[in-house]
Amino acid sequence: MNWAGWSDFWAMGGYGLYVWGSYGATLLCIAGELWLLRRSRRETLRRLERMNRFDTQG
Amino acid sequence: MLSFVCTIVRREILLAARRRGDWLTAQFFFVIVASLFPLGIGAEPETLRAIGPGVVWVAALLAALLSLDRLFADDHRDGALEPLMLAPYPHALLAFGKALAHWIVSGLPLIVIAPVLGLQFDLPPEALLALIASLALGTPILSLLGGIGAALTLGLRGGGVLLALLILPFYVPVLIFGTGAVGGVLAGTGAEANLSLMGALLALTLPLAPWACAQALNVSLE
Amino acid sequence: MNLNRYASPSTFYPLAGRLVPAFAVLAAALVAVGLYIGFFVAPTDFQQGEGYRIIFIHVPAAWMSMFIYLVMAFWSAIGLAWNTRLSFMMTRALAPTGALFTFLALWTGAFWGKPMWGAWWVWDARLTSELILLFLYVGYMALQAAIDDPRRADRAGALLNLVGVVNVPVIYFSVVWWNTLHQGASVSLTRAPSMAHTMLWGMLVMALAAWFYTLAVALVRVRTLILERERRAQWVRQMEHDA
Numbered sequence: 001m002n003w004a005g006w007s008d009f010w011a012m013g014g015y016g017l018y019v020w021g022s023y024g025a026t027l028l029c030i031a032g033e034l035w036l037l038r039r040s041r042r043e044t045l046r047r048l049e050r051m052n053r054f055d056t057q058g
Numbered sequence: 059m060l061s062f063v064c065t066i067v068r069r070e071i072l073l074a075a076r077r078r079g080d081w082l083t084a085q086f087f088f089v090i091v092a093s094l095f096p097l098g099i100g101a102e103p104e105t106l107r108a109i110g111p112g113v114v115w116v117a118a119l120l121a122a123l124l125s126l127d128r129l130f131a132d133d134h135r136d137g138a139l140e141p142l143m144l145a146p147y148p149h150a151l152l153a154f155g156k157a158l159a160h161w162i163v164s165g166l167p168l169i170v171i172a173p174v175l176g177l178q179f180d181l182p183p184e185a186l187l188a189l190i191a192s193l194a195l196g197t198p199i200l201s202l203l204g205g206i207g208a209a210l211t212l213g214l215r216g217g218g219v220l221l222a223l224l225i226l227p228f229y230v231p232v233l234i235f236g237t238g239a240v241g242g243v244l245a246g247t248g249a250e251a252n253l254s255l256m257g258a259l260l261a262l263t264l265p266l267a268p269w270a271c272a273q274a275l276n277v278s279l280e
Numbered sequence: 281m282n283l284n285r286y287a288s289p290s291t292f293y294p295l296a297g298r299l300v301p302a303f304a305v306l307a308a309a310l311v312a313v314g315l316y317i318g319f320f321v322a323p324t325d326f327q328q329g330e331g332y333r334i335i336f337i338h339v340p341a342a343w344m345s346m347f348i349y350l351v352m353a354f355w356s357a358i359g360l361a362w363n364t365r366l367s368f369m370m371t372r373a374l375a376p377t378g379a380l381f382t383f384l385a386l387w388t389g390a391f392w393g394k395p396m397w398g399a400w401w402v403w404d405a406r407l408t409s410e411l412i413l414l415f416l417y418v419g420y421m422a423l424q425a426a427i428d429d430p431r432r433a434d435r436a437g438a439l440l441n442l443v444g445v446v447n448v449p450v451i452y453f454s455v456v457w458w459n460t461l462h463q464g465a466s467v468s469l470t471r472a473p474s475m476a477h478t479m480l481w482g483m484l485v486m487a488l489a490a491w492f493y494t495l496a497v498a499l500v501r502v503r504t505l506i507l508e509r510e511r512r513a514q515w516v517r518q519m520e521h522d523a
Contacts, residue, residue: 003320009319012330012331012333013324013329013331014329014330014331015329015330015331016329016394017335018394018395019330019391022337022338022388023388023392024332025387025388025463026337026341026388029380030380031471033380033497034497037497037500037501037504041503044507044508046515048507048511051511
């Protein structure tokens with residue numbers, strides 16, 4: 001184990017801002033990409049469903 | 059085949075001559091852009107000499123980009139592009155001819171004006187010579203690579219800005235070797251290394267770019 | 281097994297659907313292992329203290345950014361040679377994730393550079409090349425967005441991608457050349473701490489995690505793309521009907 005405790009871990013030997021700024025940005029970006037992905041897939045499915053309804057009606 | 063290229067070049071020069079205003083505007087753009095930097099950065103002689111090669115080269119890049127999006131678009135709009143594509147010559151030849159014409163109309167003037175701008179930046183004669191040499195080798199590369207961008211973005215909404223976004227990364231080596239050549243003279247290490255690299259780049263671009271441009275034309279015109 | 285049938289979107293779609301959860305789980309597991317190694321196994325660095333731990337994101341992200349561009353070029357070449365729609369769709373699907381990793385490489389590079397070298401941005405050869413790579417990704421996506429006709433967009437993008445791949449070595453060389461001439465920018469973020477084995481392992485595991493993540497995300501994107509492009513096909517309508 002490298003860390004004496006949680007506060008040690010978050011502090012990262014003084015480099016906390018930089019280490020967590022990096023990992024935090026990564027987490028944000030990945031979450032963002034996954035969210036955008038879900039949204040685009042849902043939109044496409046909704047559009048297809050609408051088209052299908054239109055076709056079967058007409 | 060040579061006559062085909064000559065026809066294309068002659069036609070482009072004629073068209074440019076008829077639109078002298080456009081052509082002059084582009085040259086003045088080159089001068090204005092270069093003049094902005096001292097105004098923005100400061101006019102101490104050492105600063106000027108340090109930024110001079112870079113400024114002139116960046117201005118040259120932008121000036122070359124100005125007329126690129128019209129390279130094929132004007133002909134395409136008039137319907138003149140199809141007959142050119144249907145001519146019994148490889149499309150790469152058309153691409154080469156267009157790039158050559160672009161260089162004569164847009165690149166050569168840059169090479170002529172650049173030394174004057176170089177004087178504004180207090181560059182010594184040997185540096186001016188290196189500047190001319192680097193532009194002489196580099197501007198053909200700009201025209202050749204630019205043709206690919208022009209073909210890819212033919213008729214698109216984004217137009218010139220999209221073309222610039224696509225092509226500028228590919229211009230980076232040209233910029234680096236060009237300014238490096240002049241910088242080498244200023245630093246005393248000479249321009250040969252950078253000029254040779256530029257020459258090598260030109261030798262690579264000359265056969266490959268027209269081919270890629272032709273492929274792009276085919277994709278855009280299907 | 282005849283792999284050629286998977287060149288057809290209708291056969292590939294369900295296959296991709298089965299692969300996505302597998303890759304996602306693998307990615308998550310590898311991230312957990314990688315982060316564990318990175319934070320709890322790898323020792324403190326002699327010169328850079330704890331700050332170097334950014335390396336476990338920065339280097340995998342940089343590797344991925346370059347690797348994805350290459351994979352995109354592979355699919356672009358296949359698509360142009362054999363005229364397979366699916367290949368172009370793969371290229372399209374990979375691009376945003378590639379751009380993401382490029383951005384992360386730059387961001388984490390800046391956050392690594394600030395404490396180590398005192399500046400948020402240094403014109404280090406690798407960082408500068410990475411910046412240009414970001415422009416290449418953005419250019420590709422901008423070109424696709426500007427073209428309405430899917431076939432033209434596919435092929436134009438593929439061409440741009442291939443021209444880019446050919447130019448990347450030239451660009452990288454010129455930037456390294458430029459960097460060595462301008463000695464002021466001699467600080468190099470690539471002079472990473474002399475690798476303890478655990479550090480290397482951490483980076484490799486994270487890189488593998490990133491690759492499986494990319495695969496999962498790209499496959500989801502491709503599936504959505506397939507649905508859009510093939511929406512008039514019978515199998516898509518049937519699927520919608522059954523749903």
